[in-house]
Structures are given as C-alpha cells and as structure tokens.
Amino acid sequence: MSASVLVTLHIQPKQTVIMLDDILKKVLDGGAATVDEAMELDGCCSTESLCEAADRVREARCGNVLDTCSIINARSGHCSENCKWCAQSAHYATGVKEYECMPADEVMRIAGLDISHGVKRLSLVTSGRKVTASGIKYFCDVYRRLAAETPLRLCASMGLLGREELQALKDAGVERYHCNLETSSEYFPTLCTTHTHADKLRTIAMAREVGLEVCSGGIIGMGESMRDRLTMAFEACQAGAVSIPVNVLIPIPGTPLGDTEPLSEDEIVRTVALMRLVAPDAVIRFAGGRANLSVAAAEQMLRGGMNGAMIGDLLTTVGNKVDEDYAMFARVGYKVD
Numbered sequence: 001m002s003a004s005v006l007v008t009l010h011i012q013p014k015q016t017v018i019m020l021d022d023i024l025k026k027v028l029d030g031g032a033a034t035v036d037e038a039m040e041l042d043g044c045c046s047t048e049s050l051c052e053a054a055d056r057v058r059e060a061r062c063g064n065v066l067d068t069c070s071i072i073n074a075r076s077g078h079c080s081e082n083c084k085w086c087a088q089s090a091h092y093a094t095g096v097k098e099y100e101c102m103p104a105d106e107v108m109r110i111a112g113l114d115i116s117h118g119v120k121r122l123s124l125v126t127s128g129r130k131v132t133a134s135g136i137k138y139f140c141d142v143y144r145r146l147a148a149e150t151p152l153r154l155c156a157s158m159g160l161l162g163r164e165e166l167q168a169l170k171d172a173g174v175e176r177y178h179c180n181l182e183t184s185s186e187y188f189p190t191l192c193t194t195h196t197h198a199d200k201l202r203t204i205a206m207a208r209e210v211g212l213e214v215c216s217g218g219i220i221g222m223g224e225s226m227r228d229r230l231t232m233a234f235e236a237c238q239a240g241a242v243s244i245p246v247n248v249l250i251p252i253p254g255t256p257l258g259d260t261e262p263l264s265e266d267e268i269v270r271t272v273a274l275m276r277l278v279a280p281d282a283v284i285r286f287a288g289g290r291a292n293l294s295v296a297a298a299e300q301m302l303r304g305g306m307n308g309a310m311i312g313d314l315l316t317t318v319g320n321k322v323d324e325d326y327a328m329f330a331r332v333g334y335k336v337d
Contacts, residue, residue, distance in 0.1 A: 051304030123155035130159035147173030221249035248289030276305030
C-alpha cells in the first residue's frame with residue numbers, strides 16, 4: 001500500500017474532528033459526554049482518535065495510577081436467578097462447581113497469595129439472589145479477620161441486600177459494595193426476569209446510604225447495542241459508582257448465551273474509549289473475558305481509557321497470569337495501586 005493511500009485512510013472529515021475536539025474540551029473542563037454525543041462519535045470517529053481522546057481524559061481526570069483488585073468465589077452455584085449469561089444459575093446445566101460458604105482459613109490463604117502479588121483490594125463474591133442472614137453473620141466474621149490480619153481494602157458482592165445487612169458488612173470492615181447493573185435498564189429484561197434493574201439500583205442506593213462506596217458495571221457482548229453499553233456506564237455513574245468493571249462475555253455452554261458470537265476486538269476497544277468520555281472520573285476496570293483478548297488489544301485499551309484491572313482467577317473462568325499483567329501495566333506506563 002502506498003504512503004499516499006495510508007494518509008488518505010487516516011484523514012477524518014473536518015466536521016468530525018471539530019465535534020471530537022468540542023466534546024473533548026467539555027470533558028477536560030470537568031464535564032462528561034452524553035450518551036447521544038458518544039454515539040455520534042462512534043458513528044464518525046476512528047478507533048485511534050477515540051483512544052487518544054479517552055487517554056487524555058483518563059490522564060487529566062484520574063491520573064496515571066492503575067487500580068488493581070481480586071475476587072474470591074466465596075459461594076458457588078445453586079443460584080435461583082435466571083440471568084442468561086451465568087454458569088452459576090440453577091436454571092441451566094453447566095457443570096459449575098457448587099459449594100456453600102468457603103471456609104475462613106481458605107479465604108485467608110487466597111488473600112495471602114493476593115497480597116504476595118501486590119493486590120490492594122479484595123472482594124468476596126457469592127452466588128444467589130442474596131446472602132442469607134446466617135451467611136451474612138459468617139462472612140462478617142471473615143471480614144473482621146481479614147481487616148485485622150491483612151492490609152487489604154475490602155469489598156463485597158453478595159446480591160440484593162437490605163440496609164441492615166449492608167450496614168453489618170460496613171461495620172465488619174467492608175468499604176465498597178459491588179452490584180453490577182449488567183447492561184442498560186432497557187435491555188436488562190431480555191436477559192433476566194427473576195429480578196429487575198430497579199432492584200439493583202435500590203441495593204446500590206442503600207449501600208451508599210450506609211456509607212459504602214459502590215462498584216457497578218456490566219457485561220458486554222450479550223447482544224446489546226453500543227447505546228446499551230454506554231447507557232449502562234451513564235446509569236452506573238448516576239447511581240454513584242466509583243468503579244465500573246467491564247466484563248466481556250465468555251459464552252458458557254448450557255446457558256442461553258452459550259452460542260453467542262463474540263465481539264470483535266475493535267468493538268471492545270471502542271466501547272471502553274467511549275465509556276471513558278461518558279464516565280470520566282470512574283475507574284473503568286478490566287474484568288472477566290479479557291484473557292481471550294490479544295495483548296495488542298489489551299494494551300490499546302489501557303492507552304484508551306481503561307485504568308483498573310481485576311487480576312488473578314475470576315468466578316467460573318480463569319483469568320490472566322498475574323506476572324504477565326504487571327509486565328503489561330509497566331510497558332504501558334502505569335503505576336500500580
């Protein structure tokens with residue numbers, strides 16, 4: 001391909017450049033792109049220009065520190081909910097490992113490994129609509145032990161809890177509660193009918209009322225539109241989320257989404273860059289599914305708005321190798337927290 005053709009491919013219409021510059025200026029001045037504005041950019045901007053803009057916003061609004069966290073699957077399987085993506089739902093035959101509350105000593109062992117890998121934040125994650133009263137009491141005891149014996153910042157992801165249960169977790173040392181919106185409020189009913197988007201927002205609101213920070217994001221690649229993804233990020237910000245995890249669907253055989261066609265890497269990269277413009281102050285976090293991405297795509301996302309990562313193994317799928325992750329973060333130029 002000749003040099004002249006290459007130049008032609010990278011030229012954007014003047015109107016497009018002005019539009020991106022105007023939105024970038026607004027975000028750098030303390031505002032945020034609307035979903036409609038981000039959709040306009042998706043329709044006319046190259047992936048490279050979106051990533052460049054998102055990286056400028058990330059550096060200006062969030063700095064150059066990459067936030068790391070890890071999770072422990074503290075209760076697995078037997079879930080009453082019918083979320084179409086989930087291996088742990090009792091509605092589907094997936095062969096997932098099933099167990100009740102993980103023994104405290106095993107939690108402490110895994111926490112020790114996380115600390116040795118430099119992880120600063122740890123969440124216990126449980127399957128099911130919500131943890132039972134006896135389960136909350138048990139996990140609060142585990143959290144008190146973690147708070148006393150480790151330097152970890154503690155998070156919890158235990159379903160649609162009420163105010164008293166959330167307060168008990170906070171009193172035990174938890175500082176952040178995780179409740180994914182999963183997708184936009186409009187698209188959610190096509191993926192789950194046993195609870196609602198509004199149920200999630202109520203739990204998030206109560207978590208904030210008792211003084212917990214909120215982590216709330218979702219899964220992309222479940223048949224939703226780009227507008228649904230950006231709306232999810234906007235709705236998470238509106239709900240007060242300081243962290244927005246972005247999972248890329250790993251189709252699980254036996255679930256209704258088991259045969260879903262995967263998103264292209266370019267679509268995933270563009271999604272993250274546009275989310276940064278919509279949610280300029282949040283930690284936008286690599287989560288499940290990134291092990292299937294090429295290193296080049298992962299690095300492009302880190303240079304295109306992403307500034308957090310869940311490291312180590314995940315719930316029912318294997319994550320990236322921790323040492324390889326840290327080497328990648330260093331190559332891109334992040335300081336790791």
